[in-house]
Amino acid sequence: MAVKKFVVGCFDDEKVLFPAVSKVRKAGYKIHDIYTPFPVHGLDHAMGLRETSLHTAGFIFGLTGTTTAVSFMTWSFTKDWPVNVGGKPNFALPAWIPITFELTVLMAAVGMVLTFCYLCQLAPFIKKHHFHARATDDLFVMVIECTAKTNEAEVKEFLNKVGASEVNTQIADDGWWVGRYDRNEKLYRDEQVIA
């Protein structure tokens, strides 16, 4: 858990947010993250995030499912215990298509969701610092990380200038911890400076 200092700027509209993102990046400030109530298309590119390779993971999980199904059915029906059912072939690949397909889909889906939860650090009882409660309602919350060299007042002024409706500083943990949302764990301090 690393406790850091952040300057938080809230935007009411994604139309104001997009130009602000490019201005902030041009000015050389480090955007920690932007919290939005819904997926804003193109924001990841504007922030310079790389594409996710989650779908590649899904493909690999799917392939694992296919291989598992085919190899397990082959082994158990031809090697482990071949049963003679009316002289029908033990290695009956066409009849195994349904189970192979289902296992492919199952493993791809389960694997992808688990990977997604792992990458995003999502699980029950995980608690994270929320920079603004309305980030899941109607605000687009841009969080800029302060380094040793950052002039806090300057960043705030800059955010105000590019159209943020609300700017403040928060000292917060940028990771996650096990906690409950109905309890205040006091792992961070809020410092409301400019409303």
Next chain:
Amino acid sequence: MSLVKYESPIREPLVDGKKTYHDVTEDICRTIEAKPTRLWYIGFFISLALLMFGVYSVYREVVYGIGQWNVNRTINWGWDITNFVWWVGIGHAGTLISAILLLFRQGWRTGVNRAAEAMTIFAVMCAGQFPIFHMGRVWMAFFTLPYPNTRGPLWPNYNSPLLWDVFAISTYFTVSLLFWYSGLLPDLATVRDRAKTKFRKHFYGIAAYGWTGSTKHWQRHESLSLVLAGLSTPLVLSVHTIVSFDFATSVIPGWHTTIFPPYFVAGAIFSGFAMVQTLMLISRKVMNLQDYITLGHIEAMNKVIVLTGSIVGVAYLTELFMAWYSQVPYEQDIFFKYRIAGAYGWSYWLMMSCNVISPQLFWFRKLRRNVLFTFIMSIVVNVGMWFERFVIIVTSLYRDYLPSSWSIYYRPSIWEIGFYVGTFGLFFTCYFLFSKYFPVIAIAEIKHVLKTTGESYKDDMKPLDKKTTEEFYEETHHH
């Protein structure tokens, strides 16, 4: 600037009323944050009572055996498998709406997908009960799974459609659940961040998995939804295909046909959309969601109903034609002596009129947009679809190859009916809890389409009025 301001005469707004993002949150969270109404309590307790009756019926079946039902050696599937296929069919609409319509970029799905997915999960839960309890010795149900056992190990028969069913239904349930819940996470976070009471903060805090709305997380979430949609699309088609294999791979006249997979899938979509209509029409009225589930949404679903209903109709006629054309005496007897006529002829004609004839009224735009008519039709369709499965199962079985084993007229016992009634109880108990404690409409997805398809998008067009074409061109082609 009339060219730029062109308004489509066909596409109406998906979200009525001039909503802001906050309005959307408020509208959808209102029922979650309010106390349950008296109507909700009445509905919930009726469902719970039905569920209890079902539990007792199943208890009798488990303790005394399948003899509690009136199924016999000839009609060995009866109501039980009829109900199974019926519920599985209903469980197809949710994934169809959320997966196939996502891939086809149908914007109107956002209004109904969340509730439809929930309905899918509950319907599959109900469906799964029937084959499991039909096994008789239900405590042996795990024998169907390929696990290293002390009987050899003896493996299940991978060539059997009944085993395919085990894999298909359990995969379908798991994937639908994952798809539904991963979509719910951001909306549960919305509810959590608005929560005022300690309990709600705690409950939604656990349920939302610590979702923050980070851009990177959204990027992964979008990728996840898209791939899950891509996986669910063939999955949803495979599930009812495999259910139809239960029939089609047997050598029973009336079942042994290659038309079954497409015919069953079309029927499943047909009855699933009807059930979505039934639930949505009540929900939008009771929860005041008319702005999100508009007449446009209802009309779109009715169009799917008339399309799939017609496909089902063609399939019925094809079956009759093929029975005659095949010149197989057993096939012809089943269709022309025992299905459209005979002791169960009434159920065939009930099926025909509910599924094929009455949905044709949806060719009229006025009726497609009539809420009361749609509601009645949604129930008629599901009655018809229940009888479709009943007709397929019972009329093919009650007269088989051996006249000595021809069965007498089949009537279900009270415990057979009780089991069916109990699944209604399970379904509606789950749906009542869902509609009270979870956001019934995908909040984030509505917000995502709000600016482009909400009524307020027209306001964005207004400044364009004042501009000349040259100015507009300069602005848009500047970069």
